[in-house]
Amino acid sequence: MEKYSNFLLSNGVKPSVQRLRIYEFIHTNRIHPTIEMIYSNLSHEMPTLSKTTVYNTLKLFVSKGVAKAINIEDTEIRYDADLSTHGHFKCKSCGGLFDVMLKIDNLVIEGLDNFKIEEYQVNLKGYCNVCKPN
Amino acid sequence: MEKYSNFLLSNGVKPSVQRLRIYEFIHTNRIHPTIEMIYSNLSHEMPTLSKTTVYNTLKLFVSKGVAKAINIEDTEIRYDADLSTHGHFKCKSCGGLFDVMLKIDNLVIEGLDNFKIEEYQVNLKGYCNVCKPN
DNA sequence: AGTAAGTTTGTAATCATTACAAATATATTA
DNA sequence: TAATATATTTGTAATGATTACAAACTTACT
Numbered sequence: 001m002e003k004y005s006n007f008l009l010s011n012g013v014k015p016s017v018q019r020l021r022i023y024e025f026i027h028t029n030r031i032h033p034t035i036e037m038i039y040s041n042l043s044h045e046m047p048t049l050s051k052t053t054v055y056n057t058l059k060l061f062v063s064k065g066v067a068k069a070i071n072i073e074d075t076e077i078r079y080d081a082d083l084s085t086h087g088h089f090k091c092k093s094c095g096g097l098f099d100v101m102l103k104i105d106n107l108v109i110e111g112l113d114n115f116k117i118e119e120y121q122v123n124l125k126g127y128c129n130v131c132k133p134n
Numbered sequence: 135m136e137k138y139s140n141f142l143l144s145n146g147v148k149p150s151v152q153r154l155r156i157y158e159f160i161h162t163n164r165i166h167p168t169i170e171m172i173y174s175n176l177s178h179e180m181p182t183l184s185k186t187t188v189y190n191t192l193k194l195f196v197s198k199g200v201a202k203a204i205n206i207e208d209t210e211i212r213y214d215a216d217l218s219t220h221g222h223f224k225c226k227s228c229g230g231l232f233d234v235m236l237k238i239d240n241l242v243i244e245g246l247d248n249f250k251i252e253e254y255q256v257n258l259k260g261y262c263n264v265c266k267p268n
Numbered sequence: 269a270g271t272a273a274g275t276t277t278g279t280a281a282t283c284a285t286t287a288c289a290a291a292t293a294t295a296t297t298a
Numbered sequence: 299t300a301a302t303a304t305a306t307t308t309g310t311a312a313t314g315a316t317t318a319c320a321a322a323c324t325t326a327c328t
Contacts, residue, residue, distance in 0.1 A: 016275060016324085035315090050277045055316065071205040071257070089246055101244035107256070110235035112223055116267075118260040122241070123205070126252040133250075150293085150306060169284090184308045189285065 011066050018049065022057050026067060027081040032088070032097045034076050072097070072123040087122030093131035100124065145200050152183065156191050160201060161215040166222070166231045168210050206231070206257040221256030227265035234258065 004024050008015040015023075025042060026033060033041070039054045058079055061067035070078040072090050078097060080088075087100040104120055127133065138158050142149040149157075159176060160167060167175070173188045192213055195201035204212040206224050212231060214222075221234040238254055261267065 014274080014325095018276070048277075052278075052317080053276055056276085069208060071208060072255075074203060074205060074211055077208055087242070089249065089251070092252070098249075099245055100242055102241055103243045104241070107236055107238070107241060108221070108234055108258070109237045111233055112258075114263040114266065115223065115232075116261040117223070117258050118226070119258065121206075121255075121257040121259075123255040123257070124242070124246075124251050124253065125255075127250040129248040132248065148294095148305080152307070182308075186286085186309075187307055190307085 008066060011064050013060060013064050013066060018046070018053050019057050019060075021046065022054065023061070023066065023081065026079055030080075030082065030099070032070060032078040032080050034078055038079070070097075070123070071121070072125075085120060087120075087124060089124040089126070089128070091128040091131050092125055093127055096128055098128065142200060145198050147194060147198050147200060152180070152187050153191050153194075155180065156188065157195070157200065157215065160213055164214075164216065164233070166204060166212040166214050168212055172213070204231075204257070205255070206259075219254065221258060223258040223260070223262070225262040225265050226259055227261055230262055232262065 004020055004027065005015045008019065008023060013019060021042060022038060025038060029041075031037070035051070035054050035058060038058070039049065039051050042054075043049050058067065058069075061079070062069050065083075066081070068080045068083065070080055070088055072078065072088055082099070085102060085104060087102045089098040089100050090096070091098070100122070102120075102122055104122075107120075108117070138154060138161065139149045142153065142157060147153060155176060156172060159172060163175075165171070169185070169188050169192060172192075173183065173185050176188075177183050192201065192203075195213070196203050199217075200215070202214045202217065204214055204222055206212065206222055216233070219236060219238060221236045223232040223234050224230070225232070234256070236254075236256055238256070241254075242251070
């Protein structure tokens with residue numbers, strides 16, 4: 001995709017075959033995948049793909065700001081190509097991860113006088129509308 | 135401390151010597167320590183303390199709800215005995231972790247119709263008032 | 269085409285976390 | 299109090315995810 005290629009280039013990421021395909025994957029499939037999910041999904045069509053490449057690529061993406069790391073769980077890091085301000089909800093029952101639109105104006109009411117906030121990460125947990133008891 | 139002992143008991147945590155001291159430590163020192171910090175701080179006064187015990191104890195604390203795990207960084211889990219609704223700010227320069235008072239009413243504006251929210255975790259990153267450029 | 273620079277790959281090393289069983293401490297019962 | 303059962307702690311070994319590294323490969327440049 002020309003669109004993705006230009007986007008990566010304009011953010012200082014040289015679009016190799018692997019990087020482009022990985023970026024396309026996380027941009028198209030909004031499942032907030034882990035490294036493992038990305039690797040297992042792409043290794044079929046790219047048989048020589050190395051898991052090290054997936055690690056390297058996502059580290060590069062995050063450092064260049066074209067993807068975000070979501071630390072909602074101790075045990076796994078999930079990645080998201082959606083750069084807009086939004087939060088995430090994880091269902092304790094089915095494990096699904098949902099996007100949440102947020103209103104963060106006036107969220108912070110105390111504690112950061114004269115601080116410079118650059119990133120917001122809002123993680124919620126509970127039960128989704130399917131898993132919710134009763 | 136009798137106070138801590140009763141608090142743990144009332145939450146289903148039998149207050150052994152180790153558990154009580156670890157709880158007292160995270161409750162008194164509001165530095166949001168990692169497992170490593172807890173271990174290295176207490177191993178002097180409790181020479182036989184095992185790191186496994188620190189892992190086990192904090193896992194127990196979190197499961198019983200007497201402490202919270204803060205996933206603000208990929209590389210480390212920090213623990214907090216403050217159960218009140220508040221967020222955390224991590225300074226990208228000095229690494230300091232600060233408490234932030236929040237107003238989370240009306241935070242979620244879309245995406246969770248009929249969901250049951252049980253936990254909020256708000257993580258901010260940027261530069262603190264000391265490290266802030268200019 | 270030939271060279272240089274950058275990227276990918278596979279393996280080996282590292283490091284945090286967990287599993288496990290023995291040792292210790294605590295609680296219970298007689 | 300002693301004996302027994304239960305729970306907790308400890309140290310070591312195993313696990314598993316992530317990283318380091320050097321060789322192979324690809325791409326860009328002359």
